[in-house]
Amino acid sequence: MTEQTEPWRAQEAPIATEDRLMALERQLALVDRVIGLEAEVAQLSVVSSLTPTEQLGAEQQLGRLRTSPAWRIGRVATAPLRIARRVARRGTHA
Known part of the structure; x- marks a missing residue:
């Protein structure tokens, strides 16, 4: 090599x-x-x-919605479910 x-x-x-x-x-x-x-x-x-005027209008509209018969009937109809959820949450956090 x-x-x-x-x-x-x-x-x-x-x-x-x-x-x-x-x-x-x-x-x-x-x-x-x-x-x-x-x-x-x-x-x-x-x-x-929202501008202050628009915010006030939205709050008034929400207030009218919450006083409507449809809203109140829906709240009564879903009350048992909401109560059951609240009880279930307390049971898991305890």
Whole structure:
């Protein structure tokens, strides 16, 4: 056997610039998506808040609903079930 005096050399591996660019594009798309969702949440929270007048109207409507015959009949009809649930909850927490 002959001894080699020069070290073994190979071509350098190509830098995966396409993979890096694709990863950066995916990251940018995710950041863009998060920013869009944050904006949507902010917009929905503004839209869903009631003005004092709207809140008063909703409370009055709820008051009228609770005094309606249908509401009172429903409360009487579901009373045994609500009582049974309350008793069952007390039994599990004791």
